[in-house]
Amino acid sequence: MTFFRTTAALLFASVVITPAFAQEIDRPECVAPAKPGGGFDLTCRIAQQGLEKQFDGPMQVTFMPGGIGAVAINLFNTTRTDDPNAIVAFSSGSLLNMATGKYGQWGANDVRFLATAGTDYGAVIVRDDSPYKTLEDLMKALKENPGGIVMGAGGSVGSQDWMKAAILMKSEGLNPRQMRYVAFDGGGDAIAGLLGGSIQVYTGDVGEMVSHLGTGEMRILAAMSDERLPAPFADIPTAKELGYEAVWPIVRGFYMGKAVPDAAYNKWVEAFQAAYKTDEWAALVKDKGLLPLDLSGKEMDADMKKRVERMTGIAKEAGLIE
């Protein structure tokens, strides 16, 4: 029974304690718009642990799955538009959804972008015994027969996983519609598909490969970043340096409701800025498989809107939207 008493006491405490940080932010909450265990969960954990010192009370993480963030953005545009306590995790996938109209009427101007947690980059991954030793090998084979290589990832056609494969095709002047793309239910299943030989190329993320790098089962042919990444990825060439204009950053961050008062919004910005300066933050971001990207406030809001614009352009080129 001790266990239950402790549990109950903890739960009770988390409800009752009201932190003295600011009057507006008395119960900080991070909404992960997905089921537990995924990327949004991880993003919220970064806020939870990284901002621990900035707020007196523990930050709560709640889950709100549905349409890769559609349910959350809908809620924060209908009932919780001015909630000063809650931040919502988002990723480049959410930005892409805004760009392609997957969130219905809600777009980049319907939220207040707050701060970034970090960034990740797309990666072109093959099995260790793959005949494609370099990205050039793969691209040459793709050029010869665009439909001859089976690619796959954890998202549907039109998702950012598909976009990674699509811009790779575009960088060689190939039509993305010609590629053979298999949509799995999440990155884990896609990795299983790659290891099991169902697909030959997996367009995943650099960060998720940390746990697989040492096993010698898979190889990263190229990272889809502008420049070489720091260790342990320093040896991985970028697609760009190999001559393919295929860059896909995956930003992870948080937004708030559109009508949140400036005072509360600024408190949050300050909290993030204070956290960015600490070594713990840097270590935390690295532990979670992300690379540092410290943007907050107006600067961040503008940057995100620019990204959405850029994605709208790419989506048009790829034939996703008219």
Next chain:
Amino acid sequence: MDAVFSGLASGFEVALDPFNLFLVLAGCFAGTLIGALPGIGPINGVAILLPIAYGLGFKPESAIILLAGIYYGAEYGGRISSILLNVPGDAGAVMTTLDGNPMARNGEAGKALSLSAIASFVGGTFAVVLMSFFGPALASYAIHFSPSDYVALMVFAFASLASLVGSNPVKTLLAAVIGLMLASIGIDANTGVARFTFGIPDILAGIDFLVVVIGLFGMAELIHLVEQQAAGTLKTLKIDKSFVTMKDLAFVKWTILRGSMIGFFIGILPGTGASVASAVAYGAEKRAARDSSKFGEGDMRGLAAPEAANNASAGGAMVPMLTLGIPGSGTTAILLGALLLFNVTPGPLMFQQRPEIAWGLIASMYIGNVALLIINLPLVGLFARMLTIPQQFLTPLIAVLAFIGVYSVVSNPHDLYMITLLGVFGWFLRKLQFSLAPVILGFVLGGLFEDNLRRALSISGGDWSILLTSWNSVILYILALLVIVVPIVVGRMRRSRGEDESPKAPA
């Protein structure tokens, strides 16, 4: 093999540490209760308690042992409300209602609870033993199971479930079609197009399996109870002190073994979990039974098979997680997240880098299974007494618990409307003499079937012959054919010998 034994030895050292042992027991006990509550299953149980385990500052191996205990306990506990209340405690316990609840209504609640506890124990232990000795080999088998093999597996599942077609095949098929239709709601996994969402963002990701189970089964059952109560036709049940006997166990021993095997092998496949495992085990058992007329009316085999299977699959799902770092089910996905939270990287390297966690976890599963059996058997009497709670108290209590359970997962009020709506719909279906199990199975299997068929076809570029290219598929198709044909042939032979055969409808 030596490595396995020395690994296990070191693992038991970790797991038998008094504090960790306490956590295993606490986790199992909490998990049993969590699983017994309708609406809260292993996934949300683990998800809800994960931050607490993290917040208490446990060592990683202790925290993961606690969470695994909860996972295990919840798989055990799911059967309790299935049997007693006809409300599945979680998604994997749907098949348990089919024969478990009729047994309780026949005054054999104690027997049903104790028998299913033993079936769960055997299933769970079977899985852990296989996992510790053949984990890596099994994992490499599991990942070579391609989308086209999944298609074959689903065909086999549908074939073995043909046994559910009762006296009214049309209604059974219609029910399955309703399930298929529900499964097609939401963003299409392949093309990203929203289907049948009518602009409602809350169903863009599809309807959650839990919502369907709680709505169609749980809420419909509650409405049914209220109706009976209003009409005054509700029978109060006597306290029953029945318990499973050695004779009963001897009767179902092969059933439990078959259920464990089916459950384990389906469990290790990433993408299929306890619900598919228990459904296939039930269907196969009914198909294989010489006399299946009692299925659906309280046949012990119909209870033992799915219970052994869903616990075996819970263990099986750990295999790809521990050996490859790929989650085999929703719950293991959360455990995987938990490991990452503690900066432990699951996968083959874990056994070298953090053996205390890998082997400690495995050893704690052995202990957890024994602990669950010990916890569950004496509690059978207590749980069985739940049936004597007057309905006017019990019904609202279950309703409240189910609503809280569903809301606690995703905190989206829309799901509450959804379970209410599905509850009314399910009640109408019951009024029209539809059985609800085919709806659920259509929902689960249909979604998997469609996704994998389209994956297979996009791999082959639209060439259907990919469905027959691997031995896995061919064997599964042959098994599917046998499962359909053999009972018919056997039935004919018996009839020609003048035996009487009268198939009965499932409940």
